[in-house]
Amino acid sequence: MSAAAEVQRTAAVDLGALLDAGDGAVVTLVAGETRLAAHRAVLAARSPVFRAMFQHDTLEASCGEVRIADVGGPVLRQLLSYMYTLQAPQLTDTARELLMAADKYGLSALKAACEQQLAAQLEVETAAAAAVLAVRHSCPSLTAATVQFIRAHDYKAMATQGWADAVFEYPKDIVEVSRLLGEPPAETSAGRGSSSPSPATWPLGDPGRSPAAAARHTPPPPDDATVSRLRSLSQQERGRRLIQAAKQGAAEQLRELLAAGADVRARVEYSRTALHWAADRGHVAAASCLVGAGAEVDARDWRGRTPLHWAAEGGHAGVVRLLVDASADPNARDGQGRTPLHLAAMWGRAEAAAELLLARADRGARDEDGRTPLDLARQEGKQELVDMLTQR
Incomplete structure (x- = not known):
């Protein structure tokens, strides 16, 4: 075993032991009856969603407890174990739930491993x-x-x-x-x-793309030569490419373009910023990169919608959580007077609606036609949202 591999293996084992010991834990993750002690620094290092949560003045950051309503206890344990060891579990019954949790918290390598396992099943x-x-x-x-x-x-x-x-x-x-x-x-x-490879070019049996190998991959820093080449482009072209990278969820390209001076406020079509597109497509890592670069979380497009509106309509709970933790307005109104909660209710996006309600979204807000989110949920037959919105 090489020295680098041994260091990596030892670090994974040490972090795994740290998880079991619970020494020095400063945050508790709660899912139903399951309560797991974790280390804030580990969560923030692995997940852009946890990082944003702890960087801002959120309830979780102040009280040291994070309640996760849509993840079961066994899946929470698997998710937390991965964040400590970077070893994706071989799953049969929980791959679906773990994929959704990995997507919500921006764990792209774990999500890719779950995709492989579900494809094989x-x-x-x-x-x-x-x-x-x-x-x-x-x-x-x-x-x-x-x-x-x-x-x-x-x-x-x-x-x-x-x-x-x-x-x-x-x-x-x-x-x-x-x-x-x-x-x-x-x-x-x-x-x-998306520019991600299909199974035709990414065989399930390819040892070079095993879940463990994918989990250990970390993106390199922006390449100096690439950044220099991008700086030679016009500001308009850099902005166009920034938006295209946001649509594709290409976080590495976003970092290169931002390092080359691309304007995070650039708009091309529909007066949308790159953050609008990342939120619309549900790309947590890309959205986190843009927020970290100073993107305006409440920017308006031609329909008066903010990135949070698009994340809510698409049901991208991870992006919703990231945006509200970055101080996006959960009660922003679009051109029809609809809040993000209106859109989540109308499309039946329960996970996104739950995140908005946790962010104190106004369930009694009325659009220009006088309808509340509950009215839209009833109108569209979204019973899960009806039940959620009628609960106190």
Whole structure:
């Protein structure tokens, strides 16, 4: 074993032991009846969401307790274990829940490992649920794998109860899956505007892309030569590229462009900033990079919407949490008088709505037609949101 590998292994073991010991823990994570002691520095180092939470004057930062309502105790333990050891667990029953948690807290390598494992577990009856999960959480590799699987099995998944349930519960996402199924196979991996490799170029058995290897990868600092080349571009071109990188969730490219002097306030289409696009697409790491570079969290686009509006409509709870912890206004009004909670309620985005309510979003706010978030949830038949919004 090389000296570097030994140091890395020892560090992972030491952090794992630190988790079990609980010595010097300064924060408690709570999920239901499960309470786990953790070290604030470890959480902040691994997750941009926790880092933003502890950097600002939030309730969690002051009281030393973080309540996680949408994660079960076993999954919380796996999530926390990964943040200490950087070793992705081999999962069967909890890969779906762990992927959602990894997406929420910006753990991209763990999310990629869960994508691989879910792709390896695809079955005809569950393919629709996996495809919806992939679309809702911006998982390009899993999206491509599910589309390829459904095609390879002669579209039998579309005749299952699983597909019918998905159509009823997630109609917008099934429309997106159907659109991808209708595209030529070569275009599927780019169906959501991502540059991530598809399973065709990222085999599940490739030892070079194993979950453990992916987890140990950390992005290098901006390359000096690349930054120098980017500085030679016009400010307009740098801004255009910044927005394109935000759409794709390309955090490394964002860092290079920002280092080259790209204007984080640049706008190209629909008067949206890069942060608007990162929030719309659910890219937590990209959004965190932009917020750290001074992006205006309450910037308005042509519809009067802030990045928080787009994160709420898309159901990207991790981005919602990041933005409210960066002091985004949870009660900002768009051109129709709607708050982010209105949009989360209308589209049935329960996780995003929960984060907004924790941020003291006004559930009694009325849009220009006099409708509250509860009214919109009832109108659209989003029973989970109706139940949430009627609870005190």
